[in-house]
Structure formats: structure tokens, C-alpha cells
């Protein structure tokens with residue numbers, strides 16, 4: 001989630017294999033108990049929900065995901081292929097559910113953790129279906145539950161991730177994180193799910209996956225794309241976690257699962273302005289950019305810009321969906337100013353000789369912002385607000401986004417922040 005999504009792999013199992021008790025049929029959905037955020041209580045608590053897509057409730061296998069336990073992965077200097085990565089493929093899990101008055105109640109922690117994780121993915125899938133993503137074409141993904149992931153001999157814990165190499169997700173065992181488990185946090189799981197959707201929409205066709213390598217594109221294009229990934233995943237994660245109640249969306253959805261200093265850096269309601277290190281550093285080596293956390297930093301500037309836009313025009317369901325739909329349109333548009341179109345042009349320009357270019361020719365941050373503005377249709381107030389926030393937070397003083405209406409004045413969140421910071 002919150003650290004490199006890159007080429008990490010997954011792994012191990014965990015005490016996920018549990019004794020079985022019943023074999024519910026899940027033809028048209030099943031009522032189950034999960035842990036869900038309840039805005040009236042201000043916390044996650046038990047809630048009866050209907051799982052609509054799980055064909056097999058005990059093995060948690062359905063059209064959205066297939067949960068896999070007991071897998072093991074390792075990454076070290078000898079890891080070159082997917083086969084090197086996989087130590088143990090793992091297999092089906094077996095939940096312990098007790099049926100009480102027609103409701104399936106998890107009988108232990110891992111059953112509760114897993115069924116909630118599946119529910120969160122199902123909510124994410126339904127959210128993207130509303131935006132236009134066809135769930136049948138998008139398909140199901142593997143969700144590796146508590147795999148053992150070893151990187152250079154060290155086992156990684158306390159993380160959740162989308163692993164593009166496996167086109168699957170991993171929820172790792174926890175160690176230091178002892179608050180709300182990542183699998184139960186709907187915003188966190190929505191963030192991860194969004195990574196898979198972005199890859200599906202933008203780089204689903206094999207040639208376009210080259211955008212993730214500076215050899216086939218450019219340093220700047222890779223860095224911009226990974227920043228877009230994180231920013232859009234944070235925004236969509238918060239939207240998914242609204243769970244249909246757009247008056248009570250939480251800009252700090254990570255708070256309940258992460259240490260406060262980490263979640264504070266990603267608070268969407270704060271004023272985040274593009275730093276000079278990021279502004280001048282998009283074309284640097286991709287490892288250095290990632291190691292400095294700049295993809296997350298830029299991503300937060302983007303996500304907070306989207307949140308700020310909604311604060312200007314109103315946190316209504318219509319505005320949330322207009323903005324989220326605009327992002328969806330921007331991602332998959334392969335003509336005009338769309339992000340997929342920019343990716344296509346970038347690869348065409350970059351794949352000439354196999355040497356690494358530093359600067360992007362098409363997929364720059366500015367062009368990506370322009371694509372997002374173009375994606376927002378039929379709501380001039382929202383589009384104007386979005387432009388005014390982008391101009392301010394990304395320091396576009398020349399107001400040069402061609403898809404923005406003329407005469408848009410930048411917001412002053414960042415300029416006033418800079419002024420007060422520089423005052424005596």
C-alpha cells in the first residue's frame with residue numbers, strides 16, 4: 001500500500017487454515033458479519049452485510065477475488081522471474097463460520113479478517129463498476145492472505161500491496177501495527193484495488209507496460225506515472241471508504257491503521273504543495289525518486305487537490321462521482337489528452353535505442369493534470385475549482401493548462417503557506 005507497489009512479491013500463509021463448521025450455499029449472496037466503519041459510532045464495528053459475489057463462502061472464492069493462504073515468496077539477488085519469486089503457491093483457505101439466524105458469523109479472527117477483506121474488495125469492485133469498469137472484463141484477482149514475503153533474507157510484515165508482477169494482492173501478517181488490521185480498513189483495501197484498476201485501464205495492453213521502465217519510456221514518465229498511481233489510489237480509496245455515504249468521507253482513513261506521523265503525511269484534507277525537490281526532480285533516477293518517497297509526496301499533492309476541489313464545490317455524491325468519473329475517463333482515454341494516450345506517445349518516442357532518457361516527451365505531470373481536467377465533464381464549477389487548485393498546489397503560475405477555462409485564478413493555499421512560512 002503505502003510503500004513500493006513496484007515489483008514486490010508475496011507470500012506466506014499464516015494461521016489462515018481453520019477448522020470448518022458449515023457449508024453455506026451462496027447462490028444469490030449471503031449475509032455475513034464483517035467489521036465496517038460506522039460513521040455514527042466513529043469506528044469500525046461488527047455489521048451484517050450481504051456478500052453478493054462470493055460463490056464459495058468457506059473458501060472465499062468469487063467473481064471479485066480468490067483468497068489464497070499458505071503462500072511464500074522471496075526476493076533476493078537471484079530473483080529474475082516469477083518462478084524465482086514463488087517459493088510456495090499456497091492454496092484455498094477455509095473459514096470457520098457459524099450460521100446464526102441466517103447470518104454467517106466468523107468464529108475466529110482470521111475468518112473475520114478474511115471475510116472483511118473480501119467484502120472491501122467487493123465494495124471497490126462495485127464502485128468501479130459504477131464508474132464504467134466492466135467487472136467481467138476486469139476479472140478476479142488472487143488475494144494472498146498473510147503470505148510469507150522475504151526480501152534479501154528479511155521477512156516483510158505490516159503491509160498490504162498490489163503486486164503487478166503477479167497481478168494479485170497481498171496482505172502481510174502484522175507485527176508492529178497492532179491497531180486496525182490493514183485488511184479491514186476499507187480505504188486501504190480500496191487504495192490497493194485502485195492500483196490494479198489503473199494498471200488494467202492504462203497498461204493492460206502489453207506494449208504499454210513499458211511505461212514502468214525508463215528503458216522504454218523515460219525517468220520522468222516512470223516517476224510521473226507512479227505518482228499518479230499513488231495519488232489516484234488515495235483519492236479512490238477515500239471514495240470507496242465513503243461506502244455510499246458521501247457526507248461522511250474520511251480524509252484520514254489511514255489513521256486507524258498506521259502510525260500517526262505516516263498517516264498525517266497522507267491526510268487528504270491538509271494543504272499539500274509540490275515541493276521544490278519534487279518539482280525539479282521528476283527526471284531523476286527512478287530508484288532515487290522512489291527512495292525519497294517522492295511518488296507518495298506528489299501523489300498526496302494530487303489527492304489533496306481533489307479533496308480540496310470537493311471542499312470548494314461541496315462533498316455531495318454527485319460531485320464525488322463527477323470527479324471520480326473524470327479520473328476514470330482521463331486514465332483510459334487513448335486519444336486527445338488522455339493518460340493512456342500520453343503513455344502510448346511516450347513509449348513511441350522513448351523506445352528508440354534502449355537507452356535511458358531523463359525527460360518525458362509526453363507523460364509530464366502537467367500533461368497528466370490537463371488530462372484529468374479534460375476528463376471532468378458537464379460540471380463547470382467543479383472544473384473551475386479543480387483548475388484553481390491545480391494551479392496553486394502544483395505551482396502553475398502561468399495558468400497554462402489548456403483544458404482549463406480562461407481567467408481561472410489560483411487558490412492561495414500554497415502561496416499563503418509559503419508567505420507565512422517565509423515571514424519573520
Ligand SMILES: [Zn+2]
Pocket residue numbers: 001002003005191195229230233
Ligand atoms: Zn499505493
